[in-house]
Amino acid sequence: MLSRSVLLVVLLLASIMSSYAIALAQGSSTTKGPRVETLTYVGVTTTDKGIKGVETGEFDAFMWEVLPDDLEKAGADVSKLRLIPALRFFDVLDINAYSDPNEMGVCGLATRPRDGVVVFNPFAIREIRFQLNNLINRKYISNELLKGGGEPAFTYVSISHPAWRYIKDVADMLGLREEGNELLALQKIREAMLNASMCAQKFGYSIASERDPSTGRDVWTLTRPGGSKEPIKIVLLIRIEDERRLIGDYLASQLERAGFLVERKYIERAQFRPLVRSAEPRNLDWHIYTHGDTMIRSIWIHEEVGWYSSEFASLPATGGLWEYTAEHAKALGDFVQEKLEAIARELYRGQVKDLEDYWNKVREGTYLGIYQSLRVFVIGIRNFYVVNPRVKDMVYSPVFGITIEWPWRTALTPDSKIRVALYASTGSLFLYEWNPISGVGGVYGSYIWYYVRDYAWLRHPSTLEPIPVRATWRVTQNDVNVPTTAVMYDPAKHSWVNVPEGTKASYVIDINFKLGNYHDGSPQTLLDILTNFAWYIEWAFKSGDDDIWYHPNIESDKYIAEDVAGIEIINSTAIRVYGNYGLFYSLDETATYYLDYLWPSWNPLLRLAFEYVVLYKGPVSGAKYGWLTGEGERTLDAMNPNHVGDVAEALRIIGRGGYTPPHLASTAKMLEEKGVRVQDLAKATETLAKFITEHKHMAVSNGPYYIDKYVPEQMYVELKAFRDPTYPFNPDYWLKAFEVSQIKVAGVIKAPTILVVGYSAEVEVPILKYVIFPDEGT
Incomplete structure (x- = not known):
């Protein structure tokens, strides 16, 4: 017994x-929202101030990755700090590979649009780009420059990433080693330069290594048809805020050993967008940029291949500026890029037969990406985030540290306040403007936006698997006939239409949304969900020369119109999506694809007011607005108080029926026909207009905090807990x-x-x- x-x-x-x-x-709590009352972000101009501020209790956390060296230089007492390890960043060289798309371009010759002058770009030659992999010693960078604070990287993921095992031998297949091969690189670069000279001689140009009196070194020189000569100069943009300065200086020295004249141009965070992403690459004002970015937050790493694709990444610019596309490559006799782009597209589209095919495509795409070397990955950074020990219950990631969406959703402090320091040496928190096309001001804007908005889903901090947040879902994979009662937004007709008989779908996704109020108090409804969806389709397609609802930066989202076969309205909080895009190896990942186009991050009424001022000028100021820099007198910025008056009046115009774009009007009509009540737009727009006028910003969403105060000259942003009773989550x-x-x-x-x-x-x-x-x- x-x-x-x-x-x-x-x-x-x-x-x-x-x-x-x-x-x-x-x-057990009936209170809604996060566990603290205020979340404040403050800019600091030195890393020492951020580190010491956390140590003394002035700040609760420093949202900047620090190395052991940084702690030592700051004189920090580590016993008074909580160090959160992370390996989320990598450093990569962005290459400007422009040359003319003709026979001259095959030789590396490029005509600058700015002045019509023909110059030579060494990195238009694939072999020279590729030899950067051998010219740099990644092991030296990790062990000596970073004092053990890095992991050599040849790809978007490094050794610590869970998917590394699938691609770890790709670099070996290309003959690459962590320590590089400097002698081979110097030999191959010299051979490539001499071959380029032979090619260029057909057009009256020649390239030779000659003594430069200013440096006393042999440097490569371009001689033009008229006999004029100039050294071939490489402009290297080096970020100065972190380890990239050391890496940039090391790279410059190596390039000088290869016989190039190198101009080291040191830049800060705020200069990145105007000098790199928004600058015309064909002017060749720069050749290499020391880029830093974050590692992929998923076990499924097809984005890794996308980094080498002009369709899914910037190679090297955005906004319709020149990129190294498959078409440009073919004009130079390069057909590898076309194959790489096709593999990236297949991976992003889920066009794989099975898991073996998936990983084979990832490996092949990675191989071709390194071979092309339009980006050269250098190092994964091991670092720490410093947190004051008074912060309790902070959920963080073992890979990404505190730079995820969870820490300030769970953290608690004795005084219910959290103060976060952000390193902003330029005196500005944001790199660029906040709006639905431009983004949210760069990395720091993203950190803040994590908590201002809510998500339909997020990744688990440890497993990286998708988990439900403001939506739950069920996905079934089965070929079905889509009922003719289902609807789909047609960008050519600017309207929702019934699905034609005989329409097929491979996936059925049942979604139930956890709706609530926006920060301004107006209710979120299914009208917002489907207007948001229609907005993406409308702005992604140009259905004619007179189509005003179009922007090239949204064009890549056009696939959603092909992937969704139809949508059924179940009730006021639930829909059924019939789709033809899916990842058979992860039905949860399949659901997230559709949810990203349905769940609104911005209040959709703001999107409509923003587009109004872009299309028709500011109704108060009369100023012409643009989504991106250079598109108008003003670049629309949700954080600029001077833009609030125009947007508030645009909201009132929408509320009065003075502006009813088709993606709003047809969505409201369709829902009413389906028996779903839509909100009173006059009331909702007025509520929102009052909120943005009072708070002097337009970053309004549905997350656990709202932005209460923004003082740009003090680099200060104060968020307050959103305690609305309709918010679905209590503090714990x-x-x-x-x-x-x-x-x-x-x-x-x-x-x-x-x-x-x-x-x-x-x-x-x-x-x-x-x-x-x-x-x-x-």
């Missing part, structure tokens, strides 16, 4: 543990969702001294819950 007694105790413990877990998951919800704990039996309080066969026995034991993550303790 002893075993029966033990079983009773075990069952009793299991019952207690189960009840306890359910109570924790449900939470996400903490309990991620909590990792153990139940321990801590001794025996009471137990019988004798166990009699045939009789039950009671044993009283204390049960302790020991939390392992995010903070250890009982």
Whole structure:
């Protein structure tokens, strides 16, 4: 009977543990929103100030990756800091590979549009780009320059990423080593330069290595048809805020060893967009930029191949400026880029037969990407984020540290305030303007936007798998006939239309949304969800010369119109999507693709007001607005108080019916026909107009915090907890969702001294819950 007694105790413990877990998951608070009342971001102009500020308690966290060297230089007392490790960043060389798309361009010759002068671009020659991989010693950079603070990287993911095992031998296949091969690189670069000279001589140009009197070194020189000569100069844009300065200087020295004259142009964060992404690459004002970015936050790394594709990344510019496209490559006799672009497209489109085919395509795309070397990956950065120990219950990622969407959703401090320092040496928090096409001002804007908006889904901080947030879903993979009662937005007709008979779909995604109010108090409804969806399709397609609702930066989103076969309205919070895009290896990842186009980050009424002022000028100021820099007198900026008046009046015009774009009007009409009540636009637009006027910004969304105050000259942004009763999550919800704990039996309080066969026995034991993550303790 002893075993029966033990079983009773075990069952009793299991019952207690189960009840306890359910109570924790449900939470008991009726308060909604995050666990603290204010979340403040403050810019600091030196890393020392950020580190020491966390140590002294002026700040609770420093959102800048620091190396052990930085802590030592700042004189930090590490015992007063909590160090959160991360390996989220990598450094990569962005290459400007422009040359003329003709026979001269094959030789590396390029005509600058600015002045019509013909110059030679070494990096238009694939072999020279590729030899950068051998010219640099990644092991030296990691061990010596970064003092062990990095991992050599040849691709978008480095050794610590869970998907590394699938592509780790690709660099070996190309003969690349972590320590590089400087002698081989110098030899191959010289051969490529001499071959380029032979090619250029057909057009009256020649290239030779000659003594440069200003440096006393042999440098490569271009001689033009008229006999004029000039050294072939490489302009290297070097970021100065972090390890990229060391890497840039090292690269410059190596390029000088290869015989090039190098201009080291040191730049800061705020100069990146105007000098790189928004500058005309054909003018060759720069050749290499020391780019830093974040590692992919998924086990599925097809984005890795996308980094080498002009369709899915910037090679090297945006906004309709020149890129190294498959068409440009073919004009130079390069057909590799076309194949690479096709592989990237197949991976992004889910056009793979099975998992083996998926990883084979990833490997082939990675191989071709390194071979082309339009981007040269250098190093993955091991670093730390510093946090004050007073911050408790902070959910973070073992790979990405605190730069994810979770920490300030779960963290708690004694005074219910969190102050975060941001390193902004230029005196400005944001790189560029906030709007739905431009983005949210760069990396710091993204950090803030993480908490201002909510998401339909997010990635688990540890597993990186998608988890539901403001939507739940069920995906079935099965070829079905789409019912003719389903609808789809047609950009040519600027209207929702019924799906024609015989339409097929491969995936069915049932979605239920957790709706609530926006920060201004107006309700979120299915009209917002489907207007948001229609907005993407409308702006992605140019259906004629007179189509005003189009922008080239949105054009890449046009695939959603092909992927969605139809949408059925289930009720006021639920829809069924019939789709032909899917990742058979992850139905959750399949759902996220569709959710990203449905769930609005911005209040959709703001999108409509923004587009109004872009299309018709500011109704108050009369100023012409543009989505991007250079498109108008003003670049629309949701964080610029001077733009609020125009947008507020545009909202009122929409509310009065003075502007009813088809993606709004047809969505409202379709929902009413389906029996779904839509909100009163006059009331909703007025509520929103009052909110943005009062708060002097237009970054309005539906997340756990709202922006209450922004003082740009002080680099200060203050967020307050969103306590609206319609917000679906109470303060402890996400903490309990991620909590990792153990139940321990801590001794025996009471137990019988004798166990009699045939009789039950009671044993009283204390049960302790020991939390392992995010903070250890009982």
